[in-house]
Amino acid sequence: MTTGAIAFLERYQSLIGRLPGDSALRAAAAAAFRTAGLPGGTQQRRIEAWKYTSLRPVAETAFKPDAAPRHEAETILTGLPLLDAPRLVFVDGAFRPDLSVMPTAGFARFAEQPDFGTLSWPDREPMVALNTMLAEDGAALHVPAGYDAGVVQLISIAASDADFHPRHVIRLGKGSQLTLVEVSAGQGTYLLNTVAEFHIADGAHLTHIRLQDEAASAFHISTTYADVEAGATYDSFTLNLGAQLSRTEVHAQLTGAGAIAHLNAAQLLAGSQHADFTSVVGHTAPGCTSRQTVKNVLAGRSRGVFQGRIEVARDAQKTDGYQMNQALLLSPYAEVDSKPELEIFADDVKCSHGATVGELDAEQMFYLRSRGIPDAEARSILVRAFLAEALDAVADDTIRFRLEAAVERWWERQKA
């Protein structure tokens, strides 16, 4: 057990009785975390799910949960590409009503009405165990059946060098709709360890857009569980730009006939950034569809990881699963690790995946250069074209423009 993991456990011990919600659940999670530790934090055991990502840097960082914020949350918030829509703002893990704009969907704070949901596996996922053990706040949203809740923004701002473990539960009633835009940013060396779960009832439609633009020294771990019922859609897109180390883990279960899941993502990394996108799509009902395009653009000494598994259960006949994973290496020191997996137990299925790794196409570069476009610009054009395919999956123009702008800013940062 590393000192980092011990510090988390000691904090939990000191908080017992003061944390909201089911204390037995927390105790079980603490026991699981005590056994598992931080993935990669100890040498003795290698976990396949964490093959390419080690949380040793997290284990070696001393977080200061009680220290006063070192940065202005308001200033950080103003700098974000916000939409003119309701927003739920969390600063250092705690809900801030003063900065929020209430949504029309039913909202409750975890701190007041703790809801751990039903989909997570603290016993299997060490970081979910950590979250379950220490979660103090989060958002519970309920969209009633048949209601269109429009856009709701879920904002996380980190202003102090601490660790936060938000816990969100979002429930969409039958035939309802919601577009959830999650933005996370901050300043300092902090750990954001979010667990969110989505229940999407029959015929409901959840669009989930994420922009991760954390501080350069931050750690961002996010675990999402989605239960997609008959005829429902979970349409997600994640853009990872920030953090020294990030892991985006998605578990989508297609549990009703004709359910649809889109798990698209793009990661742009430079310097010594490490970003891991891990997804598991479970087809447990017949006639479901899953689509996934994940792109990595890797500069500097960065390392991009993609692990994607499509599981098709015995009964999930007529499954249609597709997964595409592409990586562009812009530097001789960058590294990509990719593990697209198929696990299939039904015979009448159509499942495929593809993966490519390489650099910018020399012929395309030549074409642009021969037309007088400078090297840097030519590269930028080609990289943006490469990303466009992933970003095009975002149907809402306003949101896509914001994401493109974020990519643009990332690009500017690299030049500076």
Place this chain on the structure above:
Amino acid sequence: MAAVTETLDTVQSVTQSGYKWGFETTIEMDFAPKGLNEDIIRLISARKEEPEWMLEWRLKAYAAWLKMDEPHWARVDHPPIDYQDLHYYAAPKKKAGPKSLDEVDPELLKMYEKLGIPLKERALLAGVDPDSVENTQVAVDAVFDSVSVATTFQATLRKAGVIFCPISEAVREYPDLVKQYLGTVVPVADNFFAALNSAVFTDGSFCYIPKGVRCPMELSTYFRINARNTGQFERTLIIAEAGSHVSYLEGCTAPQRDENQLHAAVVELVAMDDAQIKYSTVQNWYPGDANGTGGIYNFVTKRGACRGARSKISWTQVETGSAITWKYPSCVLLGEDSVGEFYSVAVTNNHQQADTGTKMIHIGKGSRSTIISKGISAGKSNNTYRGLVKMLPSASNARNFTQCDSLLIGDQCGAHTVPYIESRNPTAKVEHEATTSKIADDQLFYCRQRGLSEEDAVGLIVNGFCKDVLKELPMEFAVEAQKLLAVSLEGSVG
């Protein structure tokens, strides 16, 4: 129509006889006591009349093995193996060393005759009298359990300067070569099964192709597992010097029995500048019966090192047998512009489990690799492709193409694909594709309305599905492999 008739005949003969090669010869065996310890290793080494360094090498491997745990990452399930409940040495009782096939125990020859279809087929293909095996262009180093008893074509090979002999003989006759290469591709402590093999291997083939020599014939070894409860631990080492070329065929059948048998072979290939090694395998060991009882546990470590520039190692395998297959023939592409290839068909039926694939480690500039894997699952079986493509920072302009296709027959089986792709060089290109599907109804309908039975139709479609791999096999093997596919899938439809 000839092909159809042939297929029909095959299916018929199989339906009647079940596992066609499931017989057992009764030759007196010479067993070491059950169990594994240093004394057994000393005994094996002494029986093999090995020099001291070989014994030390074995003991080192044994010491490493004791500290290792059996791997559990593969998608295979089996009851725990009691390594102390096996015989690690079994040899047919020797009459003074036979010099030619004439002197070989007639019981053995009869067994070869039963198994000998490929030999005769080759003889027929070559247009010679089927009984005059001597004239066929295939050298056979037959391995009967643990001791090689018949070696042919030594003279022809000698003339070309090729050394092809049992590895135990090589240890005695060519110690410098063996010392120089043994364990350099698969180190003694590489993995649990390789370490076990290093400690207790009893026989296998050694092959050395000198500089610039094109081996005058295809080399072939028939591995048999024959005695009850004897693990078979083959060790093969093939060295192709600069500019040489060799094609090696390996075919396997095993007698039918109920108790599981452990097989943990190690194959090491070394290719120097411009050398080429083609290693083909048809593996149809006893897969267990329809209820999943019995069958061979096949835990094999196969690895080739392309050490020289422009060297090439090509693995082709047709895996239809064994209850459990755990096998990843790999290439370490060290040489500049070296080439690695992996062509595989893995068929599982009933309760068989196969976890197989390859590793292509690109180190040399401009190294290239191709992976074509076709997995077919039927019955209640599980078939997994597990592979790694790794581009190291030095592998500038390296290239990999991977295609993994799975075919499911029936709704009780599983097909899985677990590729790992790791790249640390931007100029290296990796492409990976995988698909999973079933035999389309319209394909079946098309064949059926032309008068093919459902089983023949499936055989035909499956052979088409595997075409890309089967065409890589030497012709003699291709014929056998096609029959095997039909045989292996027998009873999986309807």
